[in-house]
Amino acid sequence: MTATGDARPSETYSYLGPAGTFTEAALKQVPEAQGKIWRSVNNVGEALADVTTGRSTAAMIAIENSIEGGVSAAQDALATVPGLRIVGEYLVPVNFVLVARPGTALADVRVVNAHPVAYAQTRGWLERHLPDHGHIPAASNVQAATSLFADDSNADAAVAPPGIVDQLDVDVLAEGIGDNPNAVTRFVLVSRSLRIPPRTGADKTSVIVELPDDEPGSLLAMLEQFSTRGVNMSLLESRPIGDELGRYRFVMDLDGHIEDERVADALLGLRRFSPGVIYLGSYPRADRREVEYHSKYDDEVYIEARDWLRGILSGEPEV
Amino acid sequence: MTATGDARPSETYSYLGPAGTFTEAALKQVPEAQGKIWRSVNNVGEALADVTTGRSTAAMIAIENSIEGGVSAAQDALATVPGLRIVGEYLVPVNFVLVARPGTALADVRVVNAHPVAYAQTRGWLERHLPDHGHIPAASNVQAATSLFADDSNADAAVAPPGIVDQLDVDVLAEGIGDNPNAVTRFVLVSRSLRIPPRTGADKTSVIVELPDDEPGSLLAMLEQFSTRGVNMSLLESRPIGDELGRYRFVMDLDGHIEDERVADALLGLRRFSPGVIYLGSYPRADRREVEYHSKYDDEVYIEARDWLRGILSGEPEV
């Protein structure tokens, strides 16, 4: 937890700590968070509770990992905790280093401490370079490294995020040991603010939608709400509602901002269609890539159509 | 042409005449037309020209026949003559009588005068009862009967609409000689008025829509505009646009009124989708049958969704 002298109590950002995690790396990308209080928490539930209770201004949480898929707990929390909004998106390359107590050589490493997910993502490298290593599972990436300094440590090295070198006095035995060089984790910054970030042209809109019932075509019908408006989806995850098998809600990211006419119209269609739709927010894409869509879905087309309808309803001659 | 003394010149109704036609029978169903000037014309083009030039208040034209299909000329005229609106729909049973000069017996009939369409629709009866008859084609149903009194008439009997007995001194040799007892022709009353008839709950909305281009899925995409809003179609006719083979416009009747939210929303979708959509009007169905639709497409659902969206956009907490 880093506190600066002049921050007001409300200016606090919660994140999955401790310092050195990928989540902290995401938070470092947020200009507004610099120089404010950063509150390290143990899991996504605590992070979101900080926001709903007003203890923190916002919380950074992992929402999707290109290797691990949707971070279920985060998605379920957003679906069930009311009053939360996503206000920003951040990408952190998932890269790992192999660290050890100072003075350790790679050749000395027999046992590696690693969080199971990190272990899975570095296993190829480890098996090539340390074919005879043993693995001790850790509760988190940072703890894997921290444990090297515990009295009863049996591990010679640990798999950790690159940021660990700012927190611990470790030697880096190898860098970039992740098996997939493109691996990246997607984080979102969540707040209680109902003020929607302004439209930039490179935005995402996140929603969670419950299907009307278990009837065959309802998912198809939902997707048609987007296709008829030219709205592309960049994420579709099904999550069980939890009351019985076979009932799902869908976590979706749409290309565009709620102030884009085509997105607003698709949201109207969703709302009419679904027994439960949660608007999670519209916010700039992490990659700042302009949203592409066919010109037939331009705002002007929507506005012109409404003017046309209004003219008919008010008895004006068509033009 | 029937004129009453006190009608203002503008209060004129054009119809395909002369008196005795099915079109006249349709006009007799219009309460507002009673006691006004009825102007008999020769074809649908003249009828609509009367309306566009202001010579007539409205014109009655045949738009669909359960045997003959879309009345192409009428549909094409509505697609190309601007400023016309359908304000009412009327059904006339297509029934025929066999008539002859007074004193003629059925056994005497050798040659029958009949409009080709009427002949096609009574052929079964004629072949059963007059197996050796000959057929002389007439230019219209009424002319078939009128021709019996021409100097050079070679016909002994004529196929005519039942209303003919009010116009000519003929004997009815047989009634109900149509081969299909359910045959019916659908007429619409067309005017220049931009005032839309009020919503009754048993309404139709007529539109003509041009597809964006010849690409495979465009018709499918158009139909999805309706299916995603729960709007049913009761008529779909394709008509060639006429500039080259393979280009069509579609004449459609939708269940519901433009003031029904789901219909208005479907029209917005059509307008955005199509390079050319013509709103022909919303008007009470001839059969006065209440439009049925799923409650999830109720006006309230549309209004609630708009309120929800508006709340989000203005930063209100969701409820």
Added chain:
Amino acid sequence: MTATGDARPSETYSYLGPAGTFTEAALKQVPEAQGKIWRSVNNVGEALADVTTGRSTAAMIAIENSIEGGVSAAQDALATVPGLRIVGEYLVPVNFVLVARPGTALADVRVVNAHPVAYAQTRGWLERHLPDHGHIPAASNVQAATSLFADDSNADAAVAPPGIVDQLDVDVLAEGIGDNPNAVTRFVLVSRSLRIPPRTGADKTSVIVELPDDEPGSLLAMLEQFSTRGVNMSLLESRPIGDELGRYRFVMDLDGHIEDERVADALLGLRRFSPGVIYLGSYPRADRREVEYHSKYDDEVYIEARDWLRGILSGEPEV
């Protein structure tokens, strides 16, 4: 009727005559018909009856006109007369000449004889060049010209197909008087033969399909049978079934041949879906334009998928 000496009786082709019609022009495009008996008939019903009774080998009928739309009678006949197959498609430019008795000058023309459809298609020219002309309707294009030589003829000129100069001793006062220079009529050659013309890669397949019932989405469902197989439609016409208002059958031309896997599969889908589907034939396109489709709908893709399924069902390991 043109007969050549060595034709066997069965080698007869029926067409809407007399000589000089557009239909005859279509028949002239058929290599197999050259030197055979050509039988002139009065309407499409007679032409098809010739085929079903075996009197003729085949009949040429107009099926679509870029101005007039579907030729309803022909489409309805194909839907109701069993045992007919389309074996070829032919396009004839719809062009007109203004003809008169020899010695007539354009300036002398006061009254024009013309079939109503031809009149509609040349009206622009006539009104520009003969602003004060009167119109006498004729029963057919050829008859318009023939009538110039009748004793009681009141017409000074006639609108006729270009081929008329081979049949009658007329002067051509003007050529190319059609208002739409791209107008074309599509003809099909119909036979009883069940042998399907071989696949050329530039083929059409014609079907007539009845929708399962009046439920909202059934047309959409039918079109999806094509879109999921990448099969394009070049014609879609709705025709009333005729038993009651609101019931339609659809006349469709599909791009491709029944021996194309994707077309065959779409036909299977149609057959399962529809209470009544009529296969009218697969035949080379008049324009000989290669059918374009995405490579994911290649025959090989269909064959590979079947092999894959067969392998699974027979317990082979997947490859």
Added chain:
Amino acid sequence: MTATGDARPSETYSYLGPAGTFTEAALKQVPEAQGKIWRSVNNVGEALADVTTGRSTAAMIAIENSIEGGVSAAQDALATVPGLRIVGEYLVPVNFVLVARPGTALADVRVVNAHPVAYAQTRGWLERHLPDHGHIPAASNVQAATSLFADDSNADAAVAPPGIVDQLDVDVLAEGIGDNPNAVTRFVLVSRSLRIPPRTGADKTSVIVELPDDEPGSLLAMLEQFSTRGVNMSLLESRPIGDELGRYRFVMDLDGHIEDERVADALLGLRRFSPGVIYLGSYPRADRREVEYHSKYDDEVYIEARDWLRGILSGEPEV
């Protein structure tokens, strides 16, 4: 691991152990596994490796949990380990007991050992009955209970599956402490056998499908493969392919058996459509509920359509 005397080495079933887990409860439902060798393994990877190497006949793995959603590791393993087939489905109610060392009273409990997932599912009960308890996370449900007997145990009670009482000498302080009484976990039995279990009429078919690319409508297009054949989906889970963000594969359960014509045809459609489809098997549903589908998707309808097509292709007259 339970071994019976006469089992051949190949007759081994792997499961997530140790004895007492929900997975063991699932395996107890398999008649064929009774009296055979049961091999306890540590995770789904080991279980599937046992099958692929031939060490075990089959492995029982959790595939879906009504609370936790898709068991990601299992789904990803099925997508990437070739040669596996699901041969059976089993449901186990997810119920928990609170256990303690003999002699412990509920009032004495201060610290509870529980696997995090189990803890999440019993938290409501624990907070009501033990408002001041602390939580120690365990690596598994069984380990939570086992740890009570470790020398350094700090826990007074453990959350465990009901089957634990057969394995350990514990007192049950409370039963049915799960917060959701309907919670159930779905397990599948996985083998290398390519023999598909016979069709019962109450079957499921599991597939994993990769979408062709990131284009807007591809998921919609995939779902239409099912809707046009009347095939219902009971599971749809998206899983990241893992090479980059935004690329997914879909894990799906279809109602019906591969020998059902409509399912086979949908599989053909999937195979043609998708760059990678994995058939995971057809097997009886755990709930033995007959699959419901519209009679228009009966096997007979498919067979009739094929006969019709074959007749056309071989030149037979239609009937």
